[in-house]
Structures are given as C-alpha cells and as structure tokens.
Amino acid sequence: MKPALPLPDSRQSLLLNQQLLLVVICTVLAAVSMLLPLHTVQLPHRYYLPLHTALEFVAIAAAFLVFATVWHTRTRERSSSLLFIAVALFAAGWLDFFHALSYKGMPELITPASVEKGIAFWLAARLIVAVTLLAVSLLPRLPAPTKRLRLGVLAAYTALNLLIIWVVLFHEADLPRTYLEGSGLTPLKRWLEWLITGLLALAAWRYYWLARRSQDEFLPLIFGAAAVAGLSELFLANYEVVSDALNLLGHLYKFVCYGLIYRAMFVVSVRRPYQELAQQTATLQQANETLRTQSLALASITSPVLVTDLNGRISWRNRASIELTGALPPEQPLSLFAAPITPDAAQAEDMRQTLQTGQIWRGLVHSSDGHGNQVVLNRTATPLRNEGGEIIGYVSVAANITGQSRAEQRQRRVLETAIDGFWVADDEGRLLEVNDAFVRMSGYSAQELLGKRIPQMDAVEDPALASQRLAHTRQVGRAQFMTRLRHKDGHPLAVEISATWDAQANCYYVFTRDRSEREQSEAVQQDLERQLQQSQKVQALGQLTGGVAHDFNNILAAILGYSNLALSRFVPDKQGKLASYLREVILASERARDLIAKMLSFTRNQPSTGTGVISPAAVIEEVVAMLRPSIPASIELRVRIDAQQSIRMDPGELNQVLVNLLINARDAIDDHGVIDISLHPVEMDGQICAISQQRLSGPYLALDVGDSGSGIAPEHLPRLFDPFFTTKDVGKGTGLGLSVVHGILRRSDAHVVVESTPGNGSLFRLLFPIATPSADSLSPPVEPPLVPAGTGQRVWVVDDDAAVARYLGELLVDWGYRARIFKDPAEALAALEAAPDQIDLLITDQTMPGMNGLQLALLARHFKPGLPVMLCSGFPDAIQADEAHQQGIRHVFSKPIPVQELVRALAYELGPQGRGPAG
Numbered sequence: 021m022k023p024a025l026p027l028p029d030s031r032q033s034l035l036l037n038q039q040l041l042l043v044v045i046c047t048v049l050a051a052v053s054m055l056l057p058l059h060t061v062q063l064p065h066r067y068y069l070p071l072h073t074a075l076e077f078v079a080i081a082a083a084f085l086v087f088a089t090v091w092h093t094r095t096r097e098r099s100s101s102l103l104f105i106a107v108a109l110f111a112a113g114w115l116d117f118f119h120a121l122s123y124k125g126m127p128e129l130i131t132p133a134s135v136e137k138g139i140a141f142w143l144a145a146r147l148i149v150a151v152t153l154l155a156v157s158l159l160p161r162l163p164a165p166t167k168r169l170r171l172g173v174l175a176a177y178t179a180l181n182l183l184i185i186w187v188v189l190f191h192e193a194d195l196p197r198t199y200l201e202g203s204g205l206t207p208l209k210r211w212l213e214w215l216i217t218g219l220l221a222l223a224a225w226r227y228y229w230l231a232r233r234s235q236d237e238f239l240p241l242i243f244g245a246a247a248v249a250g251l252s253e254l255f256l257a258n259y260e261v262v263s264d265a266l267n268l269l270g271h272l273y274k275f276v277c278y279g280l281i282y283r284a285m286f287v288v289s290v291r292r293p294y295q296e297l298a299q300q301t302a303t304l305q306q307a308n309e310t311l312r313t314q315s316l317a318l319a320s321i322t323s324p325v326l327v328t329d330l331n332g333r334i335s336w337r338n339r340a341s342i343e344l345t346g347a348l349p350p351e352q353p354l355s356l357f358a359a360p361i362t363p364d365a366a367q368a369e370d371m372r373q374t375l376q377t378g379q380i381w382r383g384l385v386h387s388s389d390g391h392g393n394q395v396v397l398n399r400t401a402t403p404l405r406n407e408g409g410e411i412i413g414y415v416s417v418a419a420n421i422t423g424q425s426r427a428e429q430r431q432r433r434v435l436e437t438a439i440d441g442f443w444v445a446d447d448e449g450r451l452l453e454v455n456d457a458f459v460r461m462s463g464y465s466a467q468e469l470l471g472k473r474i475p476q477m478d479a480v481e482d483p484a485l486a487s488q489r490l491a492h493t494r495q496v497g498r499a500q501f502m503t504r505l506r507h508k509d510g511h512p513l514a515v516e517i518s519a520t521w522d523a524q525a526n527c528y529y530v531f532t533r534d535r536s537e538r539e540q541s542e543a544v545q546q547d548l549e550r551q552l553q554q555s556q557k558v559q560a561l562g563q564l565t566g567g568v569a570h571d572f573n574n575i576l577a578a579i580l581g582y583s584n585l586a587l588s589r590f591v592p593d594k595q596g597k598l599a600s601y602l603r604e605v606i607l608a609s610e611r612a613r614d615l616i617a618k619m620l621s622f623t624r625n626q627p628s629t630g631t632g633v634i635s636p637a638a639v640i641e642e643v644v645a646m647l648r649p650s651i652p653a654s655i656e657l658r659v660r661i662d663a664q665q666s667i668r669m670d671p672g673e674l675n676q677v678l679v680n681l682l683i684n685a686r687d688a689i690d691d692h693g694v695i696d697i698s699l700h701p702v703e704m705d706g707q708i709c710a711i712s713q714q715r716l717s718g719p720y721l722a723l724d725v726g727d728s729g730s731g732i733a734p735e736h737l738p739r740l741f742d743p744f745f746t747t748k749d750v751g752k753g754t755g756l757g758l759s760v761v762h763g764i765l766r767r768s769d770a771h772v773v774v775e776s777t778p779g780n781g782s783l784f785r786l787l788f789p790i791a792t793p794s795a796d797s798l799s800p801p802v803e804p805p806l807v808p809a810g811t812g813q814r815v816w817v818v819d820d821d822a823a824v825a826r827y828l829g830e831l832l833v834d835w836g837y838r839a840r841i842f843k844d845p846a847e848a849l850a851a852l853e854a855a856p857d858q859i860d861l862l863i864t865d866q867t868m869p870g871m872n873g874l875q876l877a878l879l880a881r882h883f884k885p886g887l888p889v890m891l892c893s894g895f896p897d898a899i900q901a902d903e904a905h906q907q908g909i910r911h912v913f914s915k916p917i918p919v920q921e922l923v924r925a926l927a928y929e930l931g932p933q934g935r936g937p938a939g
Contacts, residue, residue, distance in 0.1 A: 036231050039244035043224075046273065050251045053269055068268075069123065075271045076120035082278035083113030089282070091170075100162035103173055105242075108152035109281065111177040115145035118185055139198045140188045143212050146253065148180070150219035153246050157226035160239075213253050220250035245280035248273050324397070326416040327404065332356040332372065335413070344389050344420070356401070356416055363387055371401055375414050378403050385418065395422045441515075441532035449474040449490050452527065461515075461534055463508030493528065494521045502535065514538075579605065582827055584919075631670045631768070633791045636723060637661050637699055639671050643678040644697065651682075654692045662700040665721050667788040673764045680761055681725040681784055688729025688782065696726040704787065709771040710740065711762055716771055720787040732776040740774065810836030813930045814858060816851075818842045818876065819865040819892070824915070828863060835923060837930075845871040849879055856884040861929055866893035877909060888929040892917055 090106035119141035120126070126133045165173070188195065198209035227243035255270030324341035328334050334354040345360055354361060357368040362385055374381040381401040389395050397418040404413040441458030445451050454469045462469065475486040486503075493499040498520040504512040514535040519528055583605045591599045644659055651657055667674075685695045704716040732740070740758050765772055769789060776782035815837045819825040825841045832839035840859075842848035845868050852859060862880055866873035877889040891904055894915035904912050911925040 035237060036228075036240040036243075039231075039240045039247075042244050043247040046248055046251050046276070050254055050269075050273075053255070053266065069126070071268070072123060072271065073120050073126070075268075075275060076116055079271075079275050079278050080113045080116050080120075082275070082282050083109040083116070086110075086278070086282045087113070100165040100169065100173075101156045101160055103165050103170060104152055104156055105281070107173050107177045108148050109278070110174075111181045112145035112149045114181050115141045115148070115184060118188070119145065122188075134192065136195065136198060137188050137192055139209060140192075140195055141184070143198070143209075143216070144184045144188075146216045146249075147212075148177070149249065150216045150223065153242070153249075154219050154223040154226070157223045157230070157242075157246075160230055217250050217253040220246050220253060224250060241280050241283050245277045248280065249277040252277060324416075324418045324420075326356060326361070326414075328356045328414045328416070330411065330413060332358075332414065334361070344395070356414060360387060361416075375401055375403055376411075378411060384421075395420055397421070441534075443469070443530050443532070445474060445528040445530065447494070447526050447528075449487070449528075458532055461513065461532065462505065468508075489517075489519075490528070493519045497521055505532075582823075582830075631668060633666050633668050634671050634674070635664065635666050636669075636674060636721070636788070637664060639674045640678065640697060640699060640723070643675055643682065647679065647682050651686050651695070652691075655686060655689055656694045658694060658696050660696070660698040660700075662698065663721060665701065665790045666792065667721055667768075667770075668791040669768045669770070669788065670764075673768070677761050677764055677786070678723075678725070680758065684758070685725060685727035685729065685782075688727050688731075690730070693728040693781075695728075696724065698722075698724045700724075701790075702785075702787070707773050709787075710737070710774045711765060711772055714771075716773075716787065719790060720771075721790050723786040723788070724783060725786075726781060726783040728781040731778040731780055732774075732782055733778055737774060737776065808927055808931055810926065810930065812836065812838055813860040814838045814840070815861045815863060815926070815930075816840045816842065816848060816859050817863045818845055818848045818868070818873075820844070820868045821865070824865075828917075831919070831922075832926075835926070837926070845873075845876045849876060849883075852880050853883050859884065859887065861888045861890070861926070863890045863892065866891050874904065874907065874909075878907065881908075890922075890925060890929075 087106045087110035090102050119138050122133050122137035122141060124133055124135050124138065196208050198206050200206060224243055224246035227239055227246055231239035231243055252270045252273035255266045255273065321338065322340050324344050325338045326334050326341055327336040332355045334356065356362060357372050362368040362371065364386070367383065367385065371381045383399060385397040385399045387395055387397060398421050399416055399418040401414055401416045403411045404415050406412050439457060441461045442455040443451050443458050444453040450471055450473050451469050454466055459466050459469065474490065489499065489501065500518045502514070502516050505515050507513050516533040516535050517530060519530040521528055583602050586602055591602065593599060640659065640661070644657065648657060682695065700722055702720055702722040704718060704720055706715050706717060708715055761772070765786065771787040773785045773787065774782065815832050817825050817828045817832070817839055819828070820843055822843050825843060829839040829841045842851070845864070862877065864873040864876050873891045877891070880889065881887050889909050890911040890913065891909055892913045892915055913922065
C-alpha cells in the first residue's frame with residue numbers, strides 16, 4: 021500500500037485501540053450468542069426472506085461503493101493492494117447478489133431458487149474475500165497499478181465470477197451437498213466455513229501486526245474488518261436452520277465488516293488526497309513565504325544589488341542601489357555596462373567580456389552617488405543561469421568601501437578601548453601589534469611587548485606547548501583554549517585565548533580575556549557547593565538522630581525515674597544488694613542519657629546555656645591535669661600557651677572537646693610518641709574548614725592538638741566528623757567523639773582544620789573567634805535557693821507515654837502536690853472544659869498524636885486564662901524557647917526531665933514566693 025501520511029502516535033494508537041475494543045465487543049457478543057440457544061429462535065420464512073434480502077442488498081451496495089471509490093481514485097493515490105481488495109469485494113458483491121436471488125422462496129432466476137445455490141454463492145464470495153485479504157496482508161507494499169494491471173485484475177475476477185455463476189446455476193446437481201433438509205448443514209459446509217474463518221483470522225493477525233508498526237490509518241480499519249468477518253463466519257458455521265438467529269447475526273457481522281472496509285478505502289482514496297493536498301498547500305505557502313522573505317532580504321541589505329538581462333539592461337535593483345545612484349528619470353535606461361553604474365567604458369567592456377564567457381568579474385568601480393560624492397565600490401558580477409545552465413542575465417553585488425580607511429581607524433579605536441586584550445603576531449609568534457588592554461593585563465609597556473615571542477610569555481610548565489598551539493592554530497585556521505601567561509612581575513595570569521590564522525596576511529589575530537576573576541568566582545562556587553552538601557548531610561543525620569533520641573529519652577525518663585523512686589521509697593537498706601543493683605541501673609541509664617546528649621549535641625544548632633567569655637588556657641590546664649594519669653608514661657605530653665586571649669564558649673563543652681581529641685591522639689600512638697597542645701593566635705588565608713567546608717580568612721585563636729601517631733588515611737578524612745564513623749577496631753570506639761566535637765564547634769561558631777599524613781601523625785587545629793572578656797564572666801556562681809515542698813496544689817500531667825506520665829505523677833505526690841494523669845490530650849482538654857477550677861498547673865509533652873503540647877496549652881488557656889503550663893519533649897529542638905515564651909510559657913524541659921529544675925519551676929509557679937500564673 022502507498023505510504024501513509026505521518027500521523028501523531030496518539031491518533032494512530034487511538035484508532036487501533038478503537039478497533040481492538042470493537043473486536044473484543046464483537047467477540048464477547050459472539051461467545052454469548054454461541055452459549056445461548058439462539059438456533060431455536062427462528063423467524064417465519066415469510067418474514068426472514070425480505071429481511072435477508074434487505075441485508076444482502078445493503079452489503080452489496082457497500083461492496084460496490086468500495087469498488088467505485090477505489091476504481092475512480094487517481095492511480096498514483098493507491099497501490100495494487102487496494103485494487104485487489106476493491107475488485108474482490110466487487111466480485112463478492114455480484115456473488116452475494118446471486119446468493120440473495122437464489123435464496124429459497126425468491127422468484128426463479130434462470131434456474132429455480134434453492135438453498136444449495138444460495139449457500140454455494142455465499143461460500144464462493146466469502147472465499148474470494150478471505151483469500152484476497154490474506155494475500156494482501158502478506159504483500160502490503162505493492163506499487164501503484166498500471167492501467168493494464170487494473171483491467172487485467174478486473175477481468176480475472178470477472179472471469180472467476182462468471183465461472184462460479186455458470187457452475188452453480190447450471191450444474192447444481194454436480195456440486196457437493198452443503199445442506200440437507202431436516203438435517204441442517206453438512207460437514208463440508210461447516211469445514212468450509214471454518215476454513216474461511218481461519219483465513220480471515222490469519223489475515224486479521226497480519227493486519228494487526230502491520231498496524232503496530234505503521235502510522236497508516238488504513239491498517240487498523242482493515243484489521244477490524246477481517247476480525248469481524250471471521251466472527252461472522254463463526255455464526256454461519258453453527259446455524260442449523262437458514263432462518264435462525266445465528267444466521268441473521270452472521271449477516272449483520274458481514275455488514276459491519278463491509279462498513280469498516282468502506283471506511284478504510286475512504287481514508288485511502290478520499291481523505292488521504294485531501295491530506296496530501298493540504299500538506300502540499302502548506303509546503304507551497306511556506307515556499308512562498310521563504311521566497312518573500314528572501315526577496316525582502318535582498319531588497320533590505322545595504323549592499324547595492326542589480327539584476328540584468330544578457331545585454332546588461334537592469335531589470336531589478338534593490339533599495340541600496342537606488343539610494344546610491346539616486347532616483348533617475350524613467351525614460352533614462354540603466355545598464356550595468358554604462359554610466360552611471362559603470363562610468364569607465366574600458367572597465368565596462370572588460371566586465372562584459374568576462375561575464376559573456378561565463379566567468380565571475382571582480383574589481384573596484386569608481387563612481388559617484390546621487391549627491392555628487394565620489395564613492396568606491398568593490399563589485400562582484402556573476403552570470404545568472406537557468407535550470408538548464410544557460411546564461412540568462414547577470415547579477416551584480418557591490419560593497420561601498422569609500423569609508424574603509426575611516427572604518428579601520430574606528431576599528432583601531434574600538435580595539436584600544438576594548439576590555440579584552442588584542443594582539444597581532446607574525447608566523448613565528450612575535451608580537452607585531454598590541455592594544456592598551458593587553459598592555460595593562462600583562463604589566464609590560466607596548467614597546468616591551470613588540471618583538472617579544474609568545475612562548476616567552478607563556479607560563480605553562482611545558483615551554484613547547486605554546487609553539488604546538490601556534491602550529492595547531494595555523495593548521496586548522498582558528499583555535500580557542502585556556503592557558504596561563506606570565507605577568508611582568510612573575511605571577512601567572514589565567515587567560516582565555518581566541519586565535520585566528522590569516523594565511524593572506526601571514527599573521528595571527530588573537531583576543532585574550534582575563535579569567536582570574538572567573539576562576540576565583542568558580543572557586544567560591546565550589547566552596548559554596550561543598551558547604552551546601554555538608555549542610556544537607558548534617559541535616560539528614562540530625563533528623564535521624566533526633567528521631568532516635570525522642571523515643572529513647574522517653575524510655576530513659578521512665579527507667580531513671582522509677583529506679584530513683586524504688587531506691588528512695590522501698591529500699592530501707594541503702595547498702596544492700598538491691599540498693600546496689602538499682603544504683604547500677606541508675607548509673608547505666610545516666611550513661612545512656614549522656615550518650616543521647618552526645619548525639620543531640622551533634623544536631624543542636626542553639627548555643628549552650630552556659631556559654632560565656634572564657635580563657636581557654638585555664639581549661640587546657642584543667643584537662644591536662646585530669647587526663648595526665650590516663651596517658652601512658654611512654655607518651656610525652658607537651659603544652660605550650662602562647663596567647664591569653666578569650667573566646668566565647670561553654671567551658672564544659674571546651675573540656676569535652678579537648679578530652680575527645682586527647683583520647684583519640686593517645687589511641688593513635690602505639691607505644692612511644694608525643695602529643696602536642698598549643699594555644700596561639702593565627703591568621704587564616706583561605707584554608708577550608710573540615711566541618712562547614714567554607715574558606716577561612718582573618719584572625720583566630722588556634723588550639724592545636726597534634727600527635728605523632730599512625731595518621732589518618734586520605735579516604736577517611738571527609739568522614740571524620742560523621743556520627744558512628746570510627747577507624748578504631750570493633751569495640752574500641754563508638755564513633756561519637758568527633759561528631760560531638762562537630763556539634764560543639766558548630767554551635768560556638770568555631771572551625772577546625774585537619775592535617776594528617778599516614779605514618780606521620782595528625783594535627784587538629786581548632787579555630788575560635790577572639791572575644792573580649794566581660795565582667796559577668798568573673799562573677800562567682802550563685803547557690804540555688806532551697807525549694808519548699810508543695811501544699812496540695814493540683815497539677816495535671818499529659819503524656820502519651822504512660823510510663824513517663826505515671827512516673828511524673830509519683831514524683832508530684834512525693835513533693836506534696838496532687839496529680840492527675842492523662843495519656844490523651846483530647847481527654848485532658850475535655851476534663852479541663854468540664855472542670856476548669858480543678859487544675860492549678862499543667863505539665864504536658866510536646867510531641868503527641870492528634871495535638872502537640874503547645875496547641876494543648878493554648879486551648880487550655882481558653883477555658884482557664886492564666887493557667888501555668890510547662891512543656892516537655894524528648895525530641896531535640898521540638899520546642900523553641902522563644903516561641904514558648906511568646907505564648908507565656910516560662911518553662912521548657914528536655915527529657916529525661918531534670919528533677920531539681922522541675923521542683924524549682926513548680927515552686928516558682930505555685931509556691932508563695934512564685935510569680936503566679938503565666939499569662
């Protein structure tokens with residue numbers, strides 16, 4: 021078949037899916053019909069005969085319409101495949117015509133009508149259609165038919181039809197029996213119907229396979245027609261009486277099949293030519309638009325353009341040519357070979373002779389414009405040839421070069437004022453000309469640069485590379501690359517080179533762009549990307565750590581609380597085994613609490629509450645004195661204090677940082693070695709922080725902890741401060757030491773630079789912003805006042821963890837308060853709404869299902885304004901203290917809740933010396 025116009029994939033898929041749906045529906049209906057006893061549903065012959073005749077004549081009309089549509093379509097619009105299908109349907113239509121007229125009960129047609137004749141015509145028609153559809157599916161790409169082929173195909177099918185008609189009408193007795201009165205269809209009839217069904221099914225599969233691999237609308241429709249025709253034959257293979265419902269359904273399916281074939285032929289024979297016509301129209305419009313654009317372009321260009329005939333008479337010229345010569349009287353003919361176009365007669369004759377020989381003429385033409393000003397034109401005249409190669413005229417294109425010298429001067433000024441450097445070099449690389457920008461860029465004067473060879477200025481490590489680049493540029497004509505030139509003062513200068521070799525001038529033209537600032541900005545961008553990656557990694561680890569800490573703190577709160585209660589209430593013998601066991605449980609829980617605190621210190625961004633201006637020298641002395649006994653005598657511990665400046669930090673956290681670093685240094689040394697601790701001022705100049713990945717500049721107070729141990733492998737350096745990462749053996753490290761250092765330094769706005777070489781030890785340099793000591797840092801600590809017990813005040817506790825809630829209830833009772841416990845915030849809110857006068861203070865967890873603690877506090881104050889509220893949470897940073905204080909909540913605790921702080925807070929809110937309800 022003729023290749024289809026390209027269709028959108030969605031349209032082709034939609035059409036194929038529609039046909040699949042139709043085939044599925046028809047198949048389901050056929051299956052249901054086969055299961056139902058439709059063969060018992062019979063129409064009386066007097067009703068069935070006209071209905072059958074009407075159905076047949078409608079199908080015959082559809083078949084003839086398909087033939088007429090294809091036969092009268094232009095030959096080049098169809099292939100031989102379509103011709104075969106159309107002629108086959110035409111032949112089948114005539115056989116269906118004889119089938120309808122030979123049906124039992126119809127008037128005599130040459131010979132008497134009979135069931136046997138009707139079935140014979142039917143089977144012959146179906147065989148012709150099935151065989152043709154299958155054959156076309158196997159050869160779908162036949163060329164367009166010639167007139168002789170068209171007539172030959174029609175004659176062949178006509179001859180076959182006449183033979184079938186003659187045999188059936190005049191030799192009925194010689195035909196094998198296909199129907200027996202009283203017995204129904206013979207096995208031969210059923211076998212032939214099943215054969216036709218198989219041929220149509222195979223053809224349908226072939227058309228479906230072709231439709232999946234083509235964008236032709238014709239193929240899905242023929243697939244549907246072949247499939248429905250096959251289903252039609254199923255009915256006609258299973259009816260028992262010629263007037264039963266199965267026979268009628270078979271005729272209806274045949275009508276659907278012919279309708280689909282007609283639609284397919286309509287697409288190919290009628291719609292496709294219109295589509296091609298529309299496509300050709302669009303192509304023609306596009307070509308016209310292109311020609312129009314080209315015409316406008318020629319008319320609009322600034323170069324004078326002329327088109328002449330063979331005698332040189334001008335037939336067309338553009339606007340630039342008219343403006344150059346000025347408007348001339350219409351009666352004055354213009355010629356390319358005469359004034360005012362070419363004033364010099366000898367030059368004009370030379371131009372004529374050159375063009376007449378078919379060659380291109382080039383030269384400078386001296387003329388005058390419409391205002392009498394002398395102009396110089398650089399003209400190119402070309403013979404104009406038709407499609408056969410014959411010269412039909414000439415085309416002249418000229419460039420006004422009168423102002424070329426002024427243009428060169430302007431170009432020189434442009435180059436002198438350009439930001440990029442420009443220079444010209446000869447074929448050996450010696451500078452012949454430089455602009456001011458390159459003089460400023462290189463640091464040399466113009467006199468120093470002229471005569472200097474390019475390889476002498478190149479700052480690359482391989483001196484021969486500059487000569488290789490010059491040779492490459494000369495070979496290919498132009499090149500772009502990045503390199504480094506040597507400034508006059510000696511420092512390398514990053515530049516981008518764009519060079520062109522001019523073979524006619526035998527020199528290089530080179531633009532040079534300074535890339536120093538760009539390289540610096542790229543370095544800054546890389547630093548920012550590293551910082552962002554580090555921040556994202558820390559954030560992800562923080563979320564993981566915070567989730568673990570939330571649940572673990574709730575567990576620890578219950579274990580610590582109930583262990584302390586059991587020890588204080590039910591163990592009279594404080595020296596007994598039970599007391600010692602409980603104390604071990606408490607100690608283990610406190611160690612777990614400290615471990616969680618270390619994990620949280622990695623994720624917490626807020627500064628410690630004990631932050632102040634301190635002297636790190638004092639903390640160093642304290643830590644060294646504390647750890648000196650735990651460091652083997654074979655390891656020398658050296659301390660050097662070269663600065664007395666102060667920093668802003670929690671002294672306990674600085675203590676913890678030093679302890680972690682000293683223990684790591686001790687473990688890195690096998691037997692003998694040195695640990696160096698030094699405190700000194702330092703000026704940073706672009707070093708990268710191992711934590712934040714940002715570049716450091718300016719003054720810092722440096723605290724160095726170095727060792728002569730085994731060092732750190734390079735692949736481990738990026739992960740040193742990750743939680744749970746350790747290079748120690750299994751069981752010898754938790755991997756939290758440096759992650760704690762990470763969290764503390766980040767909160768203190770401090771940094772660390774790590775230097776290590778495997779086998780030569782490591783150096784951790786802590787960098788702190790220098791702070792000014794304040795008077796408050798020298799004040800002695802104030803002893804906390806004694807806390808009085810409660811006097812029966814009513815305190816409600818809300819926590820979804822039942823163990824924590826019960827523990828707090830027990831503590832409150834011990835302290836002299838009356839406690840009421842709730843595990844559901846909604847339940848507590850309902851109780852408060854019902855009896856707002858039965859509560860004096862509310863203690864609530866922050867993270868609870870359905871409602872958080874801050875929301876519960878706000879709703880509770882709606883029912884009892886001024887109600888004091890305390891918030892607790894086992895999740896890090898779940899409660900922002902500033903946000904809580906804005907809502908009038910003065911006390912926020914982290915789990916496990918510090919007992920003494922909770923007691924003092926209760927006394928503050930409810931005791932006689934307290935400040936009363938928060939509001």
